[in-house]
Amino acid sequence: MNTITDKIGLSHASVATALECDFPLVEISQIAEQESWRKEINRPIYHIHKWWATRLGSVFRGITLGALSQPGTDTWAQFYKTHDLAGKVVLDPFMGSGTTLGEAVKLGAKAIGCDINPVSTFLVRQAFTPASEAQLRAAFERLERDVAPEIRRYYQTRDPQTGELIPVLYYFWVKTVTTSEGEVIPLLSRYVFSQDAYPKKKPRAQIVCPGCWGVLEDRYDATELQCQHCGHQFNPQEGPAAGQYVTTKGGQRYRIKELLPKDGAPPHRMYAMMALRADGSKVYLPVRDEDLALNEAAQERLASETLPLPETGVRSGHNTDQARGYGYTRWRDFFNARQLLCLGLLLREILRIDDLMVQEQMLCLFSSTLEFNNLFCSFKGEGTGAVRHMFSNHILKPERTPLENSVWGTDKSSGTFCTLFESRLLRAKRYLDEPFEIEFVYDLMGDRVGSRKTIASNPIKARRVETWAELNAADHGLLILNGDSSKLPVPAGSVDAVVTDPPYFDFVHYSELSDFFFAWLSPVLRDRYQWMAREDSSDQGEVQHKDPRVFARQLAAVFTEACRVLKDDGVLAFSFHHSRAEGWAAIYEAINKSGLAVVAVHPVHAELRAASPKTAAKDPISLDAILVCRKRAFALHKPPVVRDVRTAVDAMSARLQSAGMCISAGDRFVIGAALTLIARAADDLSFDGIKMDLDAIRLAVGPKAGEADDESVITDAELVTV
Known part of the structure; x- marks a missing residue:
């Protein structure tokens, strides 16, 4: 199959799933890139409410399908087919916006999602609630009558x-x-306060006069202007x-x-x-x-x-x-x-809706509006x-x-x-009824001429349950939990695949940001849900720390629990990218401490390169590495040497570039770091030992120091309008 794992000499003797031996990374990357341009339209169910680092649904459909398929299965050939993987159970211990859950239930599997953050739990519950459009429109019309004026x-x-x-x-x-x-x-x-996104094509701009505060219209790049209202002369650019x-x-x-x-x-x-x-x-x-x-x-x-x-x-x-x-x-x-005043009036009226299911849908919409x-x-x-x-x-x-x-x-x-009622809430509810995929359209010569939406799944009607016993008894079901994922209420050896996207160790502290929403939601929901009755949305068990070693211990606790609930022939697959060796060393240590071993890696498109804050990075990363792990006792390895990793980075970068993708030095480091983890999977190196390897890989294939920061704190000097 000419995969990465073939190139570096990994043994396939113990392969039990399609995901371990191959992944249609080029085809899925191309679809993922198309999805990333308008994620809220192409996967509206995961964008009913703000969440951070939401992964692409097409990528996680491919991961989940491969993780639940037999070796030798052509995952791409199965990608657009309707599946009913009844009896299969997929777990996401960092469910975030619910991407894994949605892709699993679309394939007909059962899904368990857990997140320690109460805002995540609330938004995912609302995303998968099958409220009818008629019910929601009736509630909206009542609000429009009673409070909108x-x-x-x-x-x-x-x-x-x-x-x-x-x-x-x-x-x-x-x-x-x-x-x-x-x-x-x-x-x-500057005194230009409004201009077109493409000012050279449409130079008309709005300018405020510093003399009388009147509004003027002139070119966006005008440097000399006399106010028509007060006669004041000034330079709009200064x-x-x-x-x-x-x-x-x-x-x-x-x-x-x-x-x-x-x-x-x-x-x-x-x-x-x-x-x-x-x-x-x-x-x-x-x-x-x-x-x-x-x-x-x-x-x-x-x-x-x-x-x-x-x-x-x-x-x-x-x-x-x-x-x-x-x-x-x-x-x-x-x-x-x-x-x-206006947000308070709106929230007060939403809380007067008697139907709690409909009320919570409107609460979710209200929170999105914030x-x-x-x-x-x-x-x-x-x-x-x-x-x-x-x-x-x-x-x-x-x-x-x-x-x-x-x-x-x-x-x-x-x-x-x-506007969000139509573009977020109703669009997400329609997706439950018609969960579509993006598919490219080709002409008779085989050239791509566009894309279309195609139905490749049954309607999302998985019954939401509250316990493992209920999930186990159902043909299809969805269990949404709030709590510490290192302590799951799930029996050992009961999950077929763990598919997730863990947090970064140092950049986005989700609970600090989600407090913004929690401050509004908690007072009105704390008597309804125990997990909303906190001072803020943080929890001592959350996996988040600026020290990579502490982060590794936190993540290892969750991976250890995932290993416990995973069947012996199941896989744990997760997406990850990071610009620093410390981030990858933390991942390596967490995997080793939890009794897992990396058995395959697949680089895949993860994010729109133009997305903020990536546009601020000197060498933005647009790839995720999909790391596929198995229980160490059931994984066999033939470790390659480091120079094979470097060769594989060149080969994989060339393969992705030939498919039309732009691969940065930061992306090359993501590929190289992931391959280093699989190359060292059997070595049980210390944090410092693996970091040395990763630093060497970065030096050989990655960006210069400081050129691939995923995010950076905005300084006082940068607190400016566009």
């Missing part, structure tokens, strides 16, 4: 042409600082903020952080808006007295209402300290008064989805120029309750 009244302005009130889509805000002399300075790096500094009108320079308030978040100024005229056209307008009065009315009403708002503080952490340093110490600080309606959002520009959500970087990055979205929204909005 209250919300919309706070998002309107007067059209200067007709004098009529029209809806506001977005408000533009800017943070301000005040000098010791009393000068208030807006943190604008705002008072540059990097970590601001400059006063008199030319004095201050460090921004020195001017931040000692207590609380920085103040903001609302200066412009985008509104929707009756004819459907969009118009940019300056903020006038009536608009300021409306915002003040929202503040006054907020003070008089009793609403279900978040009251918890933001805990110190890797992903939260930057926000805390800017005065965001409570989760409610992430919203302005109008947002808190991502696009807070002070950490920004404007992406014309010709795009408009709202850059708060998690575009995997840290809580304060925005100097926040964009305030309209909470309920219109059909011309982006990231609002009404």
